[in-house]
Amino acid sequence: MSSQLSPSFAAARRSFIEAGGQTTQSFGLGRIIGQTFALLYLSPKPVCLDEIVAELGVSKASVSTAVRQLSDWAAVKRVWVKGDRKDYYEAETEFTEIIRNGLLEIVRKKINTAGIQLAKVEASLQDAHDGARSPTRDEAALLAARLARAKKFHQKLNGLLGNPLLEHLL
Amino acid sequence: MSSQLSPSFAAARRSFIEAGGQTTQSFGLGRIIGQTFALLYLSPKPVCLDEIVAELGVSKASVSTAVRQLSDWAAVKRVWVKGDRKDYYEAETEFTEIIRNGLLEIVRKKINTAGIQLAKVEASLQDAHDGARSPTRDEAALLAARLARAKKFHQKLNGLLGNPLLEHLL
DNA sequence: ATCTGCGTTCAGTGCGGACTGAATACATCT
């Protein structure tokens, strides 16, 4: 692909792709996701799966799943090239959109499951309160109070993540 | 510790601690960090290392490092009990502070290292531009343009994370 | 219908990082 490009230009390109991989990996998303996006982000024309596989030197399976992840977040979009049976992909260049659909969505999910667990704790605390003997009361009261604070904070976080003002700041 | 508490109360407590572990683990911070904080958060009095070790059933080393992590973020604070050589810990109950000092700080670091890598790419692109022959120019121009956009977004993120308005929303 | 060239799936592998246990360092008491 980059046969006639100057060596140092190719180096800069690879460096950028590597940086993409490092970044996504540091966020626990895996290396190939970032590398794939970076590659597409730098490409002037749509790129097919096998080209990505060739340039990154990884398995087709990895790129396939990475590309799906990325298109789930609308970080890349499929492009059909007429007369070609391959799938081609190009990057969404608007980072703000990607954060909105990708990262923030992930965080929302995690916050949400945390909230579900809080609700379960609340339920089992109800049971505990019913059959409580005297020495339990103080402990139970503290747990209830702390649990309430946790729930309140959880709601505040939810509000923040849904706040249009946050997305406006991006 | 909870010998005279009702079974279902103890269950609620363990459930909360477990939820804490799940949450921190889902954010890639490890399970014990969240469990330790949750335990301290529910405790009416300061707790020493060995009590945490006993209740969580994990190694002393794990709890030791977890506790240090947590106090780095000011999520827990050391408390001295006079006449006792052990270290005691209690939780910071103000979640907002923890997010500020912990999670946001982590994200800032990651964003920062990403920025450093971008700078490196920019530098090697400078070299490439110097020795460029004609067919390279277009590709180089695109890379430069996209790199500029990436840098701009990086700065925007930095600004957002440093924005007092964000912390005010918490 | 068969063949050909794609993308996807899934059981298995390898690796990175959390966790452990023993050795170490440290503090306080006698």
Added chain:
DNA sequence: AGATGTATTCAGTCCGCACTGAACGCAGAT
């Protein structure tokens, strides 16, 4: 000073998860 009870450190182990390779499914072409 030594002794004792504590926290910390560090090499090693274990485990989850990203990644792989082969088998599969599914198109369109002939």
